[in-house]
Amino acid sequence: SVERPREPEWFGLYLLGQKAGWSRTDLRREIRDGRDVFVSRGETTIRATVGGREVERRHEEERVYEARPGGRLLAFRAAWGGDGGDRTVGGTCERTTCRAALVAGSAREERVIEGVRDTVDLAEGVRLAAARRSSVSGGQLDLEKLRVREAQDVFVRRERLAGAGVEEEVSVVAESEVGDRLAAEYRVADDGRIVEIRLGEAIVARPEPEERAK
Numbered sequence: 001s002v003e004r005p006r007e008p009e010w011f012g013l014y015l016l017g018q019k020a021g022w023s024r025t026d027l028r029r030e031i032r033d034g035r036d037v038f039v040s041r042g043e044t045t046i047r048a049t050v051g052g053r054e055v056e057r058r059h060e061e062e063r064v065y066e067a068r069p070g071g072r073l074l075a076f077r078a079a080w081g082g083d084g085g086d087r088t089v090g091g092t093c094e095r096t097t098c099r100a101a102l103v104a105g106s107a108r109e110e111r112v113i114e115g116v117r118d119t120v121d122l123a124e125g126v127r128l129a130a131a132r133r134s135s136v137s138g139g140q141l142d143l144e145k146l147r148v149r150e151a152q153d154v155f156v157r158r159e160r161l162a163g164a165g166v167e168e169e170v171s172v173v174a175e176s177e178v179g180d181r182l183a184a185e186y187r188v189a190d191d192g193r194i195v196e197i198r199l200g201e202a203i204v205a206r207p208e209p210e211e212r213a214k
Contacts, residue, residue: 002127003192010213011197011205013046021046022213023205025194027123029067036067037074040123045082045214055083061143065120073098073118078143089143093118096139100146115148116141125153130171130188137178150178161187161195170195 008026012019023044030039043060061078065071076098077090091100091111098116102109117139121128125136133155140151156172168189176183187196197205 002124002131003190004124004127005191005193008041009194010208010210011194012208012213013044014204014206015048016202020048022208024210024213032064038065038067038071038120038123039063040065040120057082057084063118063123065123067120069121071120073116073141076100076141076143080144089146093141098141102146111146113141113146113148115139117148122151122153125151126173126175126186126194127188127192129153129155129173130186133171152176152178154183156185159187168195 004027008024011023011025013021013023021044024042026041028039030037032039040063041061043058045056045058047054047056049055058081059078062076063073064075065073072095073093075090075092077088079088080086085104087102087104089100089102091098093099093116096114096116098113100111100113102111118141119138121136122138122140128136135152135154137150137152139148142149153173153175156174158169158171160167161170170187170189173186173188174183175186182200185198186194189195193207195207
């Protein structure tokens with residue numbers, strides 16, 4: 001029942017004030033194979049100039065959860081492409097055990113990850129923490145390193161945010177892995193929109209229309 005935008009959210013990514021890429025996030029309820037599920041999708045493209053040459057790295061992922069509060073992770077897939085090589089990972093989960101297949105070029109590797117406590121609550125951790133003014137935590141599956149990361153979203157404060165001549169009250173939520181010294185700060189409007197994401201002083205994500213974000 002947490003408030004969230006009905007359409008995918010697009011963000012422009014900025015590094016020290018310069019456009020460095022874009023991202024897209026979405027969470028939808030669907031019927032798959034006759035089963036009611038939540039599907040979380042994310043996509044990110046980063047561009048940078050290294051040694052006088054522009055490089056690009058792309059990442060997209062999808063996680064499928066039971067469609068209920070605390071719904072468990074059922075399946076997942078992710079792909080990385082661009083400079084640095086291409087690879088994919090996909091798999092399924094049952095209770096706290098996930099089985100994954102990692103493919104990079106002609107190489108394929110099977111992995112079993114135990115102790116996964118990834119839920120749809122974590123997929124909406126930022127908005128849930130903002131709505132409850134509390135914290136959300138759990139053992140989330142890290143698709144890049146295929147390990148369990150202790151993720152947490154913590155409500156920090158309410159503040160007024162000004163932009164385009166308009167002020168609105170937002171909730172500030174800090175997202176991090178337990179033990180990390182640096183957290184990503186999300187500013188969440190009361191209707192569920194993410195109005196800013198900030199990682200330290202250098203990296204900022206701002207909501208933008210798809211055409212402008214890209």
